[in-house]
Amino acid sequence: MSTQPDLLYSEEEEALRAAVRDLLTDHCDAAGVIARSESDAPHDLSLWKALADGMGLAGLLVPEDRGGQGATHREAAVVLEELGRAVAPVPYLTSAVIATEALLACRDGGDLLAGLASGREIGALAVGLHTAPGAAYATVRAEGGVLHGELSGIADAAVAGLLLVPADDGGLYAVEAGVVTVTPQVSLDLTRPVARVALDGAPGRRLGDAGPAVRRALRAGAGLLASEQLGSAEWSLTETVRYLKDRKQFNRPVGGFQALKHRLAQLWLDAVGLRAAARNAADALATGEDTDVAVAVAQACAAPVAVRAAEEALQLHGGIGMTWEHPVHLHLKRAKANSIALGTAGAHREALAELVDLRAP
């Protein structure tokens, strides 16, 4: 490492956080997210419009001369922290990060970038959400200029107008959603639902090589997912602390019992660690230094922290935490799905074994 990573938030990043949080406070309350999650339109497209059109946040990773904001992964990470805190049902990670990074890696398709950057077009990389950077993924058949096959576990495909589809000839193809069949799958995380995508002679436009594009997209997605997981873990901790100060049993606030205080202090410690790891990954993606290790460390750390935070939040809320009306289940489901998304913690530890030369027997 030639330079130290910058692990802090700049004033501009804090201002960005405040703006996103204000918007989400006004337009993304938990009751609304819960009600929407069971409707025919689980994604909140008016919120997406406000984030993308209103604030220009879908184009953070796209250079200005290609229709974006020319910001970096550091700013996108701050946005994701806030979206994670609110479990916002918007395709930010999938379109503004993963699909955008895939397009940025391709030789052709530059004309599609401006659409994603503006948020008017939503993109989805047609690779199963569970896929780790560098892992194998399913492809469709490219035959006679058209594509055949079925892919599953594609996050946010239900709202995507543009699918980026890897084919067996090694190419990554741009396919319009109108020419494929997208079937929503009943998903554990209703706020980031997955879908099956069937192509039956669908026309596609080859943008470039799938291998490097998918790898780059998944690596950026995995690195920034850690910030979303941080936001969720912070919500679980803050909300549980608030509740336990208020909730009284045995003539005392429940939060005064040492057994519970120690559990919350431990969660806080874990969140402090995750913040450092997530900032490190975002900074490494922005600078291009030490990126593989930084992303793998963040992902090996993030899921266990976020899942445990949500599980502890549920337990420490007692009965109310088990109800459909309380938002803790949104975080539990998101955190658990995220623990598989873009590679499990174990998959990232295995990647580290190679990266830092701690090889298996």
Place this chain on the structure above:
Amino acid sequence: MTDATEMRRRTQELLAARPPAGTERLDFLRARFDAGLAWVHFPEGLGGLGAPRSLQAVVDAELAAAGAPDNDPRRIGIGLGMAAPTILQYGTEEQKRRFLRPLWTGEEVWCQLFSEPGAGSDLAALGTRAVREGDDWVVDGQKVWTSSAHLARWAILIARTDPEVPKHRGITYFVCDMTDPGVEVRPLRQITGEAEFNEVFLTGVRIPDSRRLGEVGDGWRVAQTTLNNERVAIGGMRLPREGGMIGPVAKTWRERPALRTHDLHQRLLKLWVEAEVARLTGERLRQQLVAGQPGPEGAGMKLAFARLNQEISGLEVELRGEEGLLYDDWTMRRPELVDFTGRDAGYRYLRSKGNSIEGGTSEVLLNIVAERVLGLPAEPRTDKDVAWKDLAR
């Protein structure tokens, strides 16, 4: 006046007046103190220049480049880190002049007489008595976990001067002469085989009132200065990747493939990640301090490192297989310096058990995080308004 250029000029002036090559170590250190270059943030006349603390690095770099001797800070950590800031804040002018110079040069080593067999986590319950007799205080009691007591000339001491009031209010802070009659130091042997700490028995020790620090009965508040500086001293170091206890384990893993098993591999990778995350957390904390935005994260660092040191060294003993059955040396020794990563895996495993006890147990630190950082309610207190003499013991 006190910018980096000025610091360099003053340092070069000192080096010209006392070339390190031709100057006795102690003479050089005394001259450095008198030039205000010992701790530049201290006041003039007391080894400093009233300059920002950050300028110390400029002085240290110049002196190191010139091959000047240092005051071996690891050997006199308690004096530098705990006694000095307390003397500076609460000492009389006379006390500051008498104590700070030989403390900084290392001519006089300091130790800390705080913990007692009956007052560990509940330090304020301490029972060592100090009774006023004319111009003196007569001290009787027993202290424990005192590192450097056998080397020390002076000790910072807290003792009970009023048993009739609640425990926090009846304590007074003194400087105790370790060479006085009635001070008896006995080594306290630890599970590692060595005696890094001591027990100190105080029997009729006479301390003149002129060696009291702060007001009578105000010792608990004075001790907070000492203890807060202890926590500052523990955090804030910059580590490279694999810089801590994970380093030797990773090295062994790479060099000796025959020791590898699948179970150990899974556990090693987990701990490697946790060590890297702890390192990044420390680095983030350091960046916050430099940027002038200190956060509460420091409270957690000691907790994280205590657990990691224990788990990593435990894994290392297992990794060594047959060699893990051995121990380098059980000989009773009294080391002057403590190095948590020194010696072999078995020593590291045993010594790191102390990391979750010394300087505040992990259980107490979790309480501190819960109450001061998260704002959760304190435990119900049954000792608050009870005179010390009526407490359960």
